[in-house]
């Protein structure tokens with residue numbers, strides 16, 4: 359069997375467009391769909407086939423990717439009218455790179471299983487830079503066989519891919535990831551504000567601690583944005599709010615308290631209410647502004 363596949367891809371935003379372009383450059387045949395036809399143009403210029411629906415994009419596809427915003431969007435693209443499920447053949451695999459609720463991933467997997475189509479929840483970390491560089495970290499849930507089949511594609515778009523467990527397990531890992539990032543952004547905002555008040559330059563503090571135990575991607579990327587007060591996304595605040603709500607709901611569902619996630623959610627809601635929803639999520643730091 360050829361190692362080059364027909365691949366459908368829907369969700370050509372900050373993450374999806376660069377990720378999909380790597381599949382194309384690796385020699386796969388890419389069929390794309392977007393609600394706004396102009397969103398397909400950059401990939402069409404690289405050789406992708408623009409389609410009029412997700413169902414059309416999935417015709418003849420072995421793999422069908424989603425990288426859309428939220429749970430209802432994945433449900434619509436995969437299971438809705440004109441969705442992937444209308445045309446995917448038995449034995450094909452849907453891979454969802456979006457961040458959605460773990461239970462929704464399990465439900466979509468069950469609906470597709472009735473058609474003998476596999477589903478891998480494969481949310482990512484690494485941001486726009488990781489999507490562009492092909493260094494995303496995939497956290498996956500689903501069946502081992504489907505994960506193994508999709509692994510060569512994860513290798514093209516990322517630098518790590520781990521099967522965490524069955525359906526939804528990838529999204530649980532993503533909940534953990536988002537809680538950790540939110541809490542760290544909050545801590546950066548508070549501690550750097552303190553440093554400034556104490557007459558010390560935050561940029562120098564960042565430089566000094568970067569090589570120690572507090573060194574992290576959040577310190578590298580988000581702290582820089584906070585220090586420079588430059589919140590070009592990145593990862594939009596409204597999407598991180600969506601993710602932290604998913605994580606809080608998952609925690610409540612199993613009786614675990616996540617106060618750090620609640621605090622980050624409150625800060626995001628405050629700054630989004632001030633018009634920062636399309637800014638990078640590190641704009642949550644502005645919730646501390648006097």
Ligand code: NAP
Nearest residue numbers: 369370371372373374393426427431456457485486592593
């Ligand atoms: P984005 O730039 O807003 O892109 C989302 C894309 O999905 C847009 O092109 C949008 O099309 C399309 N879309 C949304 N709903 C759709 C629907 N129902 N039918 C068809 N197309 C639809 O968002 P993003 O930053 O790429 O994020 C995508 C996913 O990755 C999200 O789940 C996000 O939480 C996750 N994620 C993002 C990052 C990051 O750093 N950005 C990192 C990790 C994970 P329109 O333009 O027509 O709205």
